[in-house]
Amino acid sequence: MNPAKEKGSVVVQTVSRIMIPFIQLFALYVIFHGSLGPGGGFQGGAVFASSFILYIVVFNIARGKKRVPESTNTALSSAGLYIYAGVGLLSMIFSLGAAQYLNYGFIPFTSHFEGNRAIGIDLVEIGVGMTVMAIMISIFFDLAWDKGKEKEE
């Protein structure tokens, strides 16, 4: 085996390999429970990003770059922004001239105003979480990625 690839501690790698799915599940819980309790899109996105940052720190940064490529980060961050703005524009369109930006109750997902509002809140928070996650991972890559070192290897 290549010794340069087997740098990290086995205990840390195994524990984080077990913990990362639970951290991501908790992040999804925070995102979807944000309308009822503490939490929301930003916090859930930060927890999700920290799970990926844990993966990048524990394993090699090149492996992390392979798992979470820069193109995916860019696509996810702009897709989250488009989800946020798109839900706002949809509610503006469906409120028929009242121009209620981000008043989710007007979008006809279901037949009830409150049901529409719940689905709209969840959609907006998914968008916020995606953008925050992608931007935090790319900030970490920009800080930790050493281009000179990559050429040496």
Next chain:
Amino acid sequence: MTMSINLVLLFLLVIIAIAAVTIKDLLSAVILLGAYSFLMALAWVEMQSVDVGFMEATVGAGVTTAFMIAALARTTRWEKK
């Protein structure tokens, strides 16, 4: 009761902040800032602001510490005299 908890938390916060500013080892300063963020999160929760406490624990203690260690890996560990 809550007053005494607040006093202990704020006292520890002041001590950790002074230690983080004066210490010469920058990695220790980063870890001390993480501890500062966790204590600050406890203080927020104690002040009935669970949302801000959650924020402090995830971003302040988790993500910012990782960012600072990543930035520290590009420079030297010890502060110059």
